[in-house]
Amino acid sequence: MFDYLIVGAGFAGSVIAERLASEAGKKVLIIDTRNHIGGNAYDCYDNHGILIHKYGPHIFHTNSRPVFEYLSKFTEWRPYEHRVLASVDGQLLPIPINLNTVNKLYGLNLTSFEVKDFFTKVAEQMSYIRTSEDVVVSKVGRELYEKFFRNYTRKQWGMDPSELDKSVIARVPTRTNRDDRYFTDTYQAMPLHGYTRMFEKMLSHPNIKIMLNTDYREIEGIIPYGEMIYTGPVDSYFNYCYGKLPYRSLEFKHETLNVPVHQQAPVVNYPNEHLYTRCTEFKYLTGQEHQKTSVVYEYPQAEGDPYYPVPRPENAEIYKKYKALADATPGVHFVGRLATYRYYNMDQVVAQALTTYSQIVTKPTIELVSDLNGSSPNLGLDKAVDRPLPLEIASASSNGNGTAKSPAVS
Numbered sequence: 001m002f003d004y005l006i007v008g009a010g011f012a013g014s015v016i017a018e019r020l021a022s023e024a025g026k027k028v029l030i031i032d033t034r035n036h037i038g039g040n041a042y043d044c045y046d047n048h049g050i051l052i053h054k055y056g057p058h059i060f061h062t063n064s065r066p067v068f069e070y071l072s073k074f075t076e077w078r079p080y081e082h083r084v085l086a087s088v089d090g091q092l093l094p095i096p097i098n099l100n101t102v103n104k105l106y107g108l109n110l111t112s113f114e115v116k117d118f119f120t121k122v123a124e125q126m127s128y129i130r131t132s133e134d135v136v137v138s139k140v141g142r143e144l145y146e147k148f149f150r151n152y153t154r155k156q157w158g159m160d161p162s163e164l165d166k167s168v169i170a171r172v173p174t175r176t177n178r179d180d181r182y183f184t185d186t187y188q189a190m191p192l193h194g195y196t197r198m199f200e201k202m203l204s205h206p207n208i209k210i211m212l213n214t215d216y217r218e219i220e221g222i223i224p225y226g227e228m229i230y231t232g233p234v235d236s237y238f239n240y241c242y243g244k245l246p247y248r249s250l251e252f253k254h255e256t257l258n259v260p261v262h263q264q265a266p267v268v269n270y271p272n273e274h275l276y277t278r279c280t281e282f283k284y285l286t287g288q289e290h291q292k293t294s295v296v297y298e299y300p301q302a303e304g305d306p307y308y309p310v311p312r313p314e315n316a317e318i319y320k321k322y323k324a325l326a327d328a329t330p331g332v333h334f335v336g337r338l339a340t341y342r343y344y345n346m347d348q349v350v351a352q353a354l355t356t357y358s359q360i361v362t363k364p365t366i367e368l369v370s371d372l373n374g375s376s377p378n379l380g381l382d383k384a385v386d387r388p389l390p391l392e393i394a395s396a397s398s399n400g401n402g403t404a405k406s407p408a409v410s
């Protein structure tokens with residue numbers, strides 16, 4: 001008899017499995033329909049011996065010291081600051097848009113002060129920012145919006161930015177300095193030996209059994225367990241009783257090229273050309289040296305494996321109904337990007353999983369957090385500008401007002 005059945009061996013499931021097994025001494029069965037652990041963060045060596053991310057580029061970044069310290073128990077890190085170029089008007093330009101982007105695009109030589117004025121002149125005044133279009137047009141005006149954001153977003157999401165919640169494009173800031181890093185988080189690093197190795201360490205505990213190639217429905221009624229942690233799509237759990245929640249999918253086209261370097265940056269975005277959104281060259285991310293190089297192209301799709309919840313008001317309404325059902329389902333805990341329908345990064349899922357674990361073992365969250373942090377009862381995610389904060393984390397944060405900061409979809 002297992003104390004817990006954990007459905008899904010991604011970040012959400014693996015973190016809770018590890019905590020339940022090693023801290024609470026529980027017996028855990030973790031299962032996944034896929035033939036590997038790690039969920040979407042899974043990496044592996046391809047046929048040429050190059051470390052690739054099967055489900056697209058996964059860059060670890062966080063402002064949360066507790067989250068970083070927790071994961072550091074299972075991996076060493078390789079410092080890595082991510083950089084992205086966008087192919088616009090025949091040039092490769094830094095994105096997020098910064099001073100260099102504007103100067104290169106328009107052949108100017110503006111200073112930081114001057115580019116601020118430039119943005120003020122081209123920005124459209126708005127009393128209320130509601131959509132992803134509003135976010136960009138109100139900051140950098142319509143022309144830059146059209147060149148960098150509109151078509152990329154239409155490709156990625158299959159809809160216009162004016163139909164998407166502001167939180168989507170708000171993930172990408174605008175800068176008036178020359179900082180060309182994609183993220184500015186305090187901790188930016190890649191697991192030294194890859195994500196899968198890190199997951200292996202998390203799950204290598206005698207209390208944890210792993211079952212792959214298995215849907216949880218195949219073992220229900222056959223393998224007894226106490227409670228369930230569910231990290232798959234929430235609508236699927238409830239047999240789509242309120243209809244399908246849209247999840248955006250991707251097709252990944254992996255290639256290995258017979259050259260040591262393929263492109264000028266780890267990721268090149270193609271807002272206005274091609275059917276794919278971006279091309280990632282893995283050796284930049286992993287630091288691996290190899291005479292060949294492996295890349296992946298991402299082709300957005302409506303159907304296929306669910307990768308992205310789609311932040312739109314009508315979807316939030318549907319999710320609310322599933323959330324009410326989930327809350328009324330005793331003995332099942334819904335955690336992670338698919339089960340809580342939130343556009344979460346890895347660190348946010350880790351934070352959410354740690355919080356859920358602490359609730360499961362009915363330890364006050366504040367205790368867990370101070371265990372991890374040494375002092376502050378705050379997972380630190382609230383430092384992340386423009387990024388949604390789990391409700392649970394927000395209410396545990398030191399400002400103590402218990403209000404969530406713009407969760408992405410609910």
Ligand code: FAD
Binds near residue numbers: 059
């Ligand atoms: P998942 O990793 O999706 O794990 C859920 C698991 O549940 C899956 O393995 C699935 O097979 C399994 N499952 C589902 N249903 C069942 C069932 N019925 N029975 C058994 N098993 C089931 N985040 C970052 O921080 N940085 C990045 O650079 C980044 N890049 C990304 C790029 C792409 C293309 C994508 C799609 C996501 C990216 N993310 C990134 C987000 C990151 O992947 C997620 O935050 C994280 O992996 C979510 O973990 P999870 O455990 O919630 O879900």
Ligand code: UDP
Binds near residue numbers: 095
């Ligand atoms: N985006 C864009 N152009 C870009 C980069 C991003 O329009 O060059 C928009 C797009 O809608 C994308 C969103 O900003 O889905 C968030 O970008 P991010 O890089 O965070 O996407 P992810 O890595 O999660 O796919």
